[in-house]
Amino acid sequence: MDDGITVEINGIKIRLPEKATLGDAIKASDAPYKKGTSVGILKKSDIEQEENVAEYRIITTSGEFMIELFENHSPSRKQWIEQFNEYKDIPLRWSSRDAVAFGPFVSDMIPERETGTYREYEVLFAAGGGDPHNTHMIITKDRHSAEYGAPQEGAFGRVVSGKSVLENLEKKDSIIEVKPVLSWKHTGEHLLTTDLETLLEEGEKVFTYLDVVMSPESPLGAEHFFALIRTGSFKVDMASSSFIADHMLLGELPAYENYESRSRGSVFLRTVGYGAGKAFISTEDRTASILHSVIGHVDQGMELVKMAEVGHRLLVHTTPPQIMLHGKSFLDAEEEMASFGVKLVREGDTTDEALIVAQEPDTTIEILKEGTVKATGVDSSKIVSIELYDDVAPITLDFFRHAIGLQFRPIGILPLIMMYENTYIFKAEKPAERYKEILPENTPQKKVVAGEIGVTNQAAKRMGMVGVKTKDDDLFGPTGEKFISTNIIGRILDIEKLQHFREGDKIYVIERNREGDS
Structure with missing residues (x-):
C-alpha cells in the first residue's frame, strides 16, 4: 500500500513520503528558494461548483x-x-x-x-x-x-x-x-510561512517564488526594480485589497515610461509626488495612471502575491535577468554575455583581469535590444573594498548608497576632493543630502579607528562630506569634524590602496558584505 502523498510545487506534481515537510518538497523538486523568503501553501479543499x-x-x-x-x-x-x-x-x-x-x-x-x-x-x-x-x-x-x-x-x-x-x-x-483553478480567496485556506518544518498534506499546492517578465517599454524602470530586488526578494511593506508594495527605494525618482492599465499582476512604480520610488504589484485590475509607470507583469506565482502579508519577503526571478557587469572581470563578463548572445566591447584597461566599472548601454533591455555592450575596465588597484554597518547606521547608509550610486550598482564612485596629513575627504557627485536625512547616528565616543568611514551629519555645515583616516584619532572624526558631527558608517578593507590616489581622482568602491554582492 502506497502511504505517500502527492503535492504540487510551483505547478509541478511530485510524490513525497507521509509526514514530508515543506523543506523536503523544496529539496525533492529543486524548486527556487532562498532562506528567509516566505513560501505559500494552498490547502486542499472541495472543488467549487464549476x-x-x-x-x-x-x-x-x-x-x-x-x-x-x-x-x-x-x-x-x-x-x-x-x-x-x-x-x-x-x-x-x-x-x-x-x-x-x-x-x-x-x-x-x-x-x-x-x-x-x-x-x-x-x-x-x-x-x-x-x-x-x-x-x-x-x-x-x-x-x-x-x-x-x-x-x-x-x-x-x-x-x-x-x-x-x-x-x-x-x-x-x-x-x-x-x-x-480552485478559488481559494474565499475559503481562506492558505498559509504563508518561512518554516521549512511545516508538514504537508495530500493535495496541497506550494508556491516558492514569482517570475516577473520585464516590459520592453520600461528599460529604466526595469533597472529600478532590479535594484529593489537586489538581494533576490520583494519585501512587503504594505498590503491592501488591490496591491502589495515595497518601499525600499522610496525617494528615488524613477522615469515615467509606460502608460498602461494596471491589470492584475502588473508591476508598477510611483514616479512623482508622495511615495515616489515605491514599487507595487497589483492584485486587482486598476486603470492606467499618469503617476505610475508599468514596468513588468507577474508571469508565475500570483498565488504567492495574493497571500502576501506585511513583513514577509517574496523570492523574485525576472525575465530577462539583469545584465550587470560592474565589478566583474572582462574574462567572466565575456562568458556571461556569450550566454545572452551579446557582443562585449572592451574599453579602458582591456586586460582579462581588469574589473568593469561602467557599461553602455546602461540598461538590460537596451543591451539585449542592441546585441552589444561597451564596458570600461580599470586595474583592481583603483577599486577599494568597503564594509558598511547597516545595523548601527541605517539612516546614514541610505544617504550614502544613494549619493555614490550603490543603491543601483555594485560599484559606487567617490571623488577625492582633499588630502591632508592622514585624512582623505570625498564629496559624492549626487547631492542626496537635499532629500535624505543625515541625523546624528553611531557617532564615535573615544576615538576613530584607522580605515573607518565617516559622514558629516546635520549638526555641522559640511553635511554630507565623506572621509577616512589612515591613523587612529581621538580628537576628530574622519571628515575633520567633532565626534558629535560625525557618523561612522563602515570601514575600508584595503586602506593601503588610498596612497595611489590624488586630489581630483575618482575612487571606485565595492561593497563586500552586503547580501547578494560579491
Missing part, C-alpha cells in the same frame, strides 16, 4: 498559461464553463503578431461579421468564415482591430499568467488539457 470557478489553466505542449473569466453572463462565458473539458488535443491553427488561434471545433455561437477592437491578452471565440462549425479560441497578444467572426459580446476572459508561453507557440503545438 459555474463559480473563474480561473482555468490551459496546458499546452509548450507550457501553460492561466485565464480568468470576466464577471458577466455572456453566452461565450456560459459556453466555456459548460464545454471547457472538451477543449483538449486542439491544435494551434495560426499565430500572428497580434494573436494566436486554437481550433477548429464545433460550437453554437452566433458570429458577427463586423470588425472588433481588442485589448492585449483577451480570450474570445470566433467562427472562421462565419461558420460555427469552424470555431476557434483566439487569444490576443496586442491591442488591435480585426474581423474574426466573434459573437456580439466579444471577449469572455483574459490571460492572467503565463503570457510568455503565447510568444513561444509554434504550428506544431496544441492544447493538451484545460483545468479549473
Whole structure:
C-alpha cells in the first residue's frame, strides 16, 4: 500500500513520503528558494461548483498559461464553463503578431461579421468564415482591430499568467488539457510561512517564488526594480485589497515610461509626488495612471502575491535577468554575455583581469535590444573594498548608497576632493543630502579607528562630506569634524590602496558584505 502523498510545487506534481515537510518538497523538486523568503501553501479543499470557478489553466505542449473569466453572463462565458473539458488535443491553427488561434471545433455561437477592437491578452471565440462549425479560441497578444467572426459580446476572459508561453507557440503545438483553478480567496485556506518544518498534506499546492517578465517599454524602470530586488526578494511593506508594495527605494525618482492599465499582476512604480520610488504589484485590475509607470507583469506565482502579508519577503526571478557587469572581470563578463548572445566591447584597461566599472548601454533591455555592450575596465588597484554597518547606521547608509550610486550598482564612485596629513575627504557627485536625512547616528565616543568611514551629519555645515583616516584619532572624526558631527558608517578593507590616489581622482568602491554582492 502506497502511504505517500502527492503535492504540487510551483505547478509541478511530485510524490513525497507521509509526514514530508515543506523543506523536503523544496529539496525533492529543486524548486527556487532562498532562506528567509516566505513560501505559500494552498490547502486542499472541495472543488467549487464549476459555474463559480473563474480561473482555468490551459496546458499546452509548450507550457501553460492561466485565464480568468470576466464577471458577466455572456453566452461565450456560459459556453466555456459548460464545454471547457472538451477543449483538449486542439491544435494551434495560426499565430500572428497580434494573436494566436486554437481550433477548429464545433460550437453554437452566433458570429458577427463586423470588425472588433481588442485589448492585449483577451480570450474570445470566433467562427472562421462565419461558420460555427469552424470555431476557434483566439487569444490576443496586442491591442488591435480585426474581423474574426466573434459573437456580439466579444471577449469572455483574459490571460492572467503565463503570457510568455503565447510568444513561444509554434504550428506544431496544441492544447493538451484545460483545468479549473480552485478559488481559494474565499475559503481562506492558505498559509504563508518561512518554516521549512511545516508538514504537508495530500493535495496541497506550494508556491516558492514569482517570475516577473520585464516590459520592453520600461528599460529604466526595469533597472529600478532590479535594484529593489537586489538581494533576490520583494519585501512587503504594505498590503491592501488591490496591491502589495515595497518601499525600499522610496525617494528615488524613477522615469515615467509606460502608460498602461494596471491589470492584475502588473508591476508598477510611483514616479512623482508622495511615495515616489515605491514599487507595487497589483492584485486587482486598476486603470492606467499618469503617476505610475508599468514596468513588468507577474508571469508565475500570483498565488504567492495574493497571500502576501506585511513583513514577509517574496523570492523574485525576472525575465530577462539583469545584465550587470560592474565589478566583474572582462574574462567572466565575456562568458556571461556569450550566454545572452551579446557582443562585449572592451574599453579602458582591456586586460582579462581588469574589473568593469561602467557599461553602455546602461540598461538590460537596451543591451539585449542592441546585441552589444561597451564596458570600461580599470586595474583592481583603483577599486577599494568597503564594509558598511547597516545595523548601527541605517539612516546614514541610505544617504550614502544613494549619493555614490550603490543603491543601483555594485560599484559606487567617490571623488577625492582633499588630502591632508592622514585624512582623505570625498564629496559624492549626487547631492542626496537635499532629500535624505543625515541625523546624528553611531557617532564615535573615544576615538576613530584607522580605515573607518565617516559622514558629516546635520549638526555641522559640511553635511554630507565623506572621509577616512589612515591613523587612529581621538580628537576628530574622519571628515575633520567633532565626534558629535560625525557618523561612522563602515570601514575600508584595503586602506593601503588610498596612497595611489590624488586630489581630483575618482575612487571606485565595492561593497563586500552586503547580501547578494560579491
